[in-house]
Amino acid sequence: MFDKNYKIDDLMDFDEKYVLHTYARKKIRFSYGQNARLYTPCSREFIDFGSGIGVCSVGHGNQELADAIAKQAKDLIHLSNLYLIEPQALLAKKLVELCGYDMRVFFSNSGAEANECAIKIARKFGEKDEKIDRYKIITLESSFHGRTISTLKATGQDKMHLHFAPFPDGFLRAKDIDDIYNVVDSKTCGVLLELIQGEGGISPMDKEKIQKLAKFLKEKNILLMVDEVQSGIYRTGEIFASKVYGITPDIISTAKGLGGGIPIGATLTNLKNIFVPSDHGSTFGGNFLSTRAGLCVLEILEKEYNSGKLVATIDSFNQHLEKIISDFSFLFEKKVGIGLMCGLVAKDDNIQKNIIENAFEEGLLVLKSGKNVVRFLPPLTIKEDEISEGFERLRKACCKL
Template identity: 80%
Template sequence: MFDKNYKIDDLMGFDEEYVLHTYTRKKIRFAYGEGCKLYTPCSKEFIDFGSGIGVCSVGHGNKKLAQDIAHQARDLIHLSNLYLIEPQALLAKKIIELCGYDMRVFFSNSGAEANECAIKIARKFGEKNGKIDRYKIITLESSFHGRTISTLKATGQDRMHQHFAPFPDGFMRAKDIDDIYNVIDSKTCGVLLELIQGEGGIFPMDKQKIQNLAKFLKQKDILLMVDEVQSGIYKTGEIFASNLYGITPDIISTAKGLGGGVPIGATLTRLKDVLEPGDHGSTFGGNFLSTRAGLSVLEILEEEYRSKRLAATIQNFHKYLDEMLKDFHQLFIEKVGIGLMCGLVARDEKIQKKIIDNAFDEQLLILKSGRNVVRFLPSLLITSQEIEEGFQRFQKACKNI
């Protein structure tokens, strides 16, 4: 149990002195959560429309998830992947059954690691007669694929590349979907893209263009690699945005919402035997605790999906977004996104920042995306009452500009 007698100034001091300064933190301390609400030690209530940047897919303090994690922790938390891990096998089976793709799964600890695995699969796929023949991977401007050296280079945002060169070779950038055709060359082995760019503005790709690209890449024997780290696990209303787009990728990477807060990443691929023993691995990836958490989350969300409650929640949330867009047309240009991965495009960056700051003052947590998008990534179990209360606070935040 944490010592709740520490004053927040003491904790901020410890953080300042002992933790690397890679984040700009708000001076706030949360002690516990219930659903989409967070509480400070003195019971000050916040509504969370960000869910840990899309991670807490079943909300805070979910009883089933907590019980399943506790039961697993009492039995086994971790063993080496040299031995059979029951919940890992069951989670892989569950994911494949839900998405309907004929694939196999590798488990890791994060979205960046899931994308690293995807890159390695694509590179080995590009081998010919035991030598690297095709190795180049095309990504899009404004994309985000992680913060490891390889996934950082794959990320199409120049501002993130400062200080960390030299980067691995083999990544090419296209301006948009149409430009991919111009960038492909004889050394291209794959195209890695987000169907909805999470950090790039929540802008969904055009469905027909994606379907046309998928057909073209198949004809050219180039892999279609879809980064669903943020869009996966029912965030768009389907288990993967790929299902919504009516395509069958060669590789899918996912993470965030899969563990409900427990770190886990997953790479799915139809290239079932491209990686052999020794080609790839992870010490913690797919252990008992993380995969049991993943199973619990999918059991909860599968029921939410099949009962149509998720579809009703999405419809209700978007109703309020449409009202905000109408009532505050002087602040917002348009609504963007799909499902509960959505946002409002502010007219400039200053408005975006002011709204997010004002929302915090109204005890509502929301996020930014891209240059000027106010982003919403609530829990998929958010209630109609939490939605209503949250948007009442959001309305006050907008009125105070």
């Protein structure tokens, strides 16, 4: 059984001794949460504007999600994909119906895996006479697509490539949307991009340029691959940011918010017959527990969307951000992002760092993105009182500078 009586110093010691040092952890632990509020064992309260880096889309301690997970766990948690999995089929159907694209879905366990599947689809698409004819995939500078060897190579940030070469061949980098036209060659099979770069500074792409690119790629028979690991599942106000941009991708990868905290990834494609049995697979992907959680999350968020609550929440949150920009123009340059995937561009990286630290001291969790952006990814179910309280704490953090 989990022992809640461990002292935090003991836990930090265990973490230091037994866990690989891949995270710079803060000396704090949380024991439970209620929507956008988190609590330590000693009942210190935090407002969470990060939602586990965009994962806890329906908040912490959501009773509907907890009940769905508990009920499924009592029946079946996992079986092989050799057998029919009811919630998997239902979740695929739900995703396709909500986005309105004529696609099929593959389920995995993470965003990186969803992108790995997308890459394999593109490579097989590039085959001709059972040989790879086109294999190159273009990505953008400042992009982030995962931490496996291939998705790391697809990631357009050199700092993340240190220590891990050699990488798989076939990934080309463009400076920006305009430069893609210069990089495309006869061996290009796909273009993989984030419509809003999450780790790259919450940078939305220009809508007209994306629509022009989509048309160009269609004419060249090159796949438009959209990484919606962070921007998907209503984070931008629509089921996918692709809907906001008015485009129809050939492949969409998504993950974070889909399971509400249960690991799950999904790859959707209009190449409905691209794979045959044994081309791809996953032991855990699409199991009973993760897809049941995904179904519950989509049901909750669909209600928020259809009722108008989501758009009202987005409007409120962004109005608060605009007020921060107005009142603290000496700290921030502008607001960026779409929906509840947004950020404040700080004047420099030192301000960014201090705001994040000060916010933590005031009981508010916010994130960093890029060189100087303070990132906000609150639960999509965040309430007005949680928004107001969170921004009051952010104001106090700003006033300390």
